Each structure stands twice: as C-alpha cells, then as structure tokens.
Amino acid sequence: MHYIPVSKPYFWGDELTNVTEAVTSGWISSNGKFIDEFEVKFAEAVNARFAVALNNGTSALQLACDLIGLKRGDEVIVPDFSMIAPLFALEYIGCVPVPIDVDDTWNMDPSLIENEITEKTKAILVVHNYGHPASMIKIAAIAKKYKLRIIEDAAEAIGAEYNGIKVGSWGDVTCYSLYANKIITTGEGGMLTTNNEDLYNLAKFKRNMAFGSSAESRFIHKTIGYNFRLPNIQAAIGCAQIIHLEDSIKHKINIASEYSHHLKNVSGIVLPPSSRNVKNVYWVYGILIEESYGISKNELQTILLKKGIETRNFFMPVHKQPFLKHISIDASKYHKSVKLAKQGIYLPSFIGLSYKEISKIADTIAEIQLKNHRI
Ligand SMILES: Cc1ncc(COP(=O)(O)O)c(C=O)c1O
Structure with missing residues (x-):
C-alpha cells in the first residue's frame, strides 16, 4: 500500500554538496563558513537585521526569554492553543504562563489580552500557529500601551505576513525551528532573529557558553551561558535550504x-x-x-x-x-x-x-x- 506521511523533508539538491564541503574542510562543529553564511541569508530572507543560528527552536525560545530579562514569577501572555516548546521555555525560568483563548485565525485573540494583564505581566509570547500569523497590529499596540516585551514564535510561520509585514518584524526577538518537519530544515536546528544589536550580541555570547572575549578572559564567565550552538554541517544544509524559502x-x-x-x-x-x-x-x-x-x-x-x-x-x-x-x-x-x-x-x-x-x-x-x- 502506498503510505503518505504527514510530513517529510524536501531537499533541493545542494545540501549534499555543502555537507561534503563542510566535512572535507574539517569544520564539523559550530565554527565554519556555513554558520555565518546561513545567518546572513536567513536574516535577509525574513527581513531581520540579525540572525543567530541555534541547535533547535526550543533553545531559541529559552534564550529569547533570557535575553529580554524574564525572571521567576513574571507573568507572560501566551495563546492557549500552541505547540508546547514556548511553554517549556517559560517553565525553565519559572515564569507563569497566562493563556489566552484563540480567535478564528487559531491564534491568540487580542481582544482578550488586556483583561489578563497584571502588574506582574512582563511579555507577550505570540505563537503564529500552523502558518497563519497572529493579529500583530493589535497585539503590538497592547504591548506598547502596557510596556510589555514581545517574543514571536515563528517556528511554524517563516515567511508569513500580516498586513504585508513579515512575522518577526513585530517582536523584540523572534524564534524559528528548523526541525525536519518545518518549511525549511537543517534536521534539528533553530534560529533567533532580532533588529536590536545589543540583543544580537548578547544572544551570540550566551549561545556559546558566555566565554570571555579575550585569551585572558576566556574562562571567566560574567553570566550564565548555554551550549545552543548549531554545527557547521547542519548550517551547510540550511544554506542550501534558505535560498529556496x-x-x-x-x-x-x-x-x-x-x-x-x-x-x-x-x-x-x-x-x-x-x-x-x-x-x-x-x-x-x-x-x-x-x-x-x-x-x-x-x-x-x-x-x-x-x-x-x-x-x-x-x-x-x-x-x-x-x-x-x-x-x-x-x-x-x-x-x-x-x-x-x-x-x-x-x-x-x-x-x-x-x-x-x-x-x-x-x-x-x-x-x-x-x-x-x-x-
Ligand atoms: C511553534 C513551535 N515552537 C517551537 C518549536 C520547537 O522547535 P524545536 O523542535 O526545533 O525545538 C516548534 C516545533 O518543533 C513549534 O512548532
């Protein structure tokens, strides 16, 4: 019987050539030319100033929460209908998710948000479900009014647009997954984008164990970091995929x-x-x-x-x-x-x-x- 799965990755042709080049060059960990190339191409494709390649989308969300300064006990507005990774990211920190029912777009209903805002609310974590963007004009207006940060989870909606503006353009930080069932993939992988240079630099620093920047300070860690690095081999696949977004x-x-x-x-x-x-x-x-x-x-x-x-x-x-x-x-x-x-x-x-x-x-x-x- 012919079996039709819900999902499988699609390869455009250059993936293997790039992976072979990465392996032949010896750069198989998280240094190598494909990382930088992938980040530049990705940022360009989604209309962001900066992109930071990561090992998966869940890490991107965890890092995003850290970058915007979320702390234990902070309340964060989330959609009640969502893949679980953004909720895990909040739970790792000890934030309190405040779920909002969805509207007819299957995304967070902006008309229900203001009712849920308290003095503990610090951010709105918007998930663009199944490829359909959330109502970002209203959500961004609420965030501005209450001085809340926005994290966009665009793992399922890379390239989607709201009022002609790409997802990822509304938030402080945007997270993408490059898992094998996503629109473009590196097998496992993630990306964090931002238009804020300070957040970009902080993301790159924290992604790589918060190592010091000079030979003398390398093993002096001013803050907590993560190993959220994407290997060059996977970035090699990403470079072949992103040009076909x-x-x-x-x-x-x-x-x-x-x-x-x-x-x-x-x-x-x-x-x-x-x-x-x-x-x-x-x-x-x-x-x-x-x-x-x-x-x-x-x-x-x-x-x-x-x-x-x-x-x-x-x-x-x-x-x-x-x-x-x-x-x-x-x-x-x-x-x-x-x-x-x-x-x-x-x-x-x-x-x-x-x-x-x-x-x-x-x-x-x-x-x-x-x-x-x-x-
Ligand atoms: C909306 C959403 N956010 C985050 C993730 C997590 O990404 P990853 O599986 O790369 O950790 C996924 C799916 O995988 C997702 O669908």
Whole structure:
C-alpha cells in the first residue's frame, strides 16, 4: 500500500554538496563558513537585521526569554492553543504562563489580552500557529500601551505576513525551528532573529557558553551561558535550504489551495483560516471535523490510516497540560481552543506531495462523509 506521511523533508539538491564541503574542510562543529553564511541569508530572507543560528527552536525560545530579562514569577501572555516548546521555555525560568483563548485565525485573540494583564505581566509570547500569523497590529499596540516585551514564535510561520509585514518584524526577538518537519530544515536546528544589536550580541555570547572575549578572559564567565550552538554541517544544509524559502512557501500555499478546492463543499469540514490581509504559509493543512461530517475525527483518522494516509491531532490546550497543574487557570475561558483540540486534524502537506495524492486524500475524506451521511 502506498503510505503518505504527514510530513517529510524536501531537499533541493545542494545540501549534499555543502555537507561534503563542510566535512572535507574539517569544520564539523559550530565554527565554519556555513554558520555565518546561513545567518546572513536567513536574516535577509525574513527581513531581520540579525540572525543567530541555534541547535533547535526550543533553545531559541529559552534564550529569547533570557535575553529580554524574564525572571521567576513574571507573568507572560501566551495563546492557549500552541505547540508546547514556548511553554517549556517559560517553565525553565519559572515564569507563569497566562493563556489566552484563540480567535478564528487559531491564534491568540487580542481582544482578550488586556483583561489578563497584571502588574506582574512582563511579555507577550505570540505563537503564529500552523502558518497563519497572529493579529500583530493589535497585539503590538497592547504591548506598547502596557510596556510589555514581545517574543514571536515563528517556528511554524517563516515567511508569513500580516498586513504585508513579515512575522518577526513585530517582536523584540523572534524564534524559528528548523526541525525536519518545518518549511525549511537543517534536521534539528533553530534560529533567533532580532533588529536590536545589543540583543544580537548578547544572544551570540550566551549561545556559546558566555566565554570571555579575550585569551585572558576566556574562562571567566560574567553570566550564565548555554551550549545552543548549531554545527557547521547542519548550517551547510540550511544554506542550501534558505535560498529556496520562497519556492518552499509557494509549494505549501499551492498544496493548501488544492486541498481547499477539493474540500470546500464537504459538509462538516471546516477549512483552515485565511484572511484578506494575511499571507498564510500553511506549514500544515489543518481542518476541523464537525458533527455534521457524520463520524468523529478519531474514526476518520482510523479509516484514513487503514488507507495509508497519516494524519495528526491538533495540540492539546495549554490550560489542560498536566505539567502546568500547579498554576491556577480558569478552565471555563477556553471554548475555542478546546474545540480546536477536539475537532482538529492536519493532513499530509510536505513539499513534493503530488496533486494526485492530494485529490486522493481529499476525495477519500469526501467519500467517507457521503457514506456516513447516508446511514
Ligand atoms: C511553534 C513551535 N515552537 C517551537 C518549536 C520547537 O522547535 P524545536 O523542535 O526545533 O525545538 C516548534 C516545533 O518543533 C513549534 O512548532
């Protein structure tokens, strides 16, 4: 049976040449020409002044929290619907996440933020979910009004735009993941971008164990540092990937519009959000399965898997995470994120997925609906 996974990496062709060059040169750790080249190209591609290559996106988030000076007990506004890494980053420091329910874009609803701000609130950690940017004009205005810092988590939304402005342009610091299921990848990897030169210098210093800058001071550590370095071998892959960012995004958008074309009239299927003033880069193609579809999303997933089509559940809401049970959260506030978790799945959408495969998947979903509708 032909198996279609939800995700797999796509290689454009130069990855192996670059990796061979890195290995042949002997620069296989975190020094080497590909690191600098990757950072420069990445910053240019996302419209940032500075980029710092890191070993993964979770490290980028942890470093971002450190850079903006978050401390134990500080409250940070987060979306209730999110991949877990930003919540872990806050937990490493001892910050208190304050989850906000989502709006119809599946991102933090800005109209609910002000109600949650207290004198302990220090930052808003915005996650751009599934490729659709959050409502950054409103969020940035709130941050300005209350003097809050902004961390953007653009791991799932590299290249996405809000009102013609790229994600990453609104925050103090922006974090990206380069994990193998991301739009561009280095296998494992991350990137932190900023337009602030001081934060950039601090990020580079802390990424590499906070070593002193001269031979005499090398082993004198003025502050805590991390080993969050990205190896040159992986940066070599990144250099081959980043030049195809726009092509990669085009593929993602084409996959999404092909799915939407096939699924738009299927009863009980809610398509992913798309708004006029937004460029959604569709990291994944997520749909909601409503009651009128005829069977539950779990039943649908089981049938699809039997036909060789892998799907994935949406995230569990933050307020339901067992590791956060020490924080008192009013669970009645989160109708929309609960609904997303209950009804949401995402379909295969890797670069290289053929139109034939997309129509097979979409037609299967439509046929299952028709069959169950008749019963
Ligand atoms: C929104 C978001 N933030 C952070 C991460 C963590 O990145 P990494 O897996 O590279 O640590 C991911 C996914 O992997 C993610 O989807």
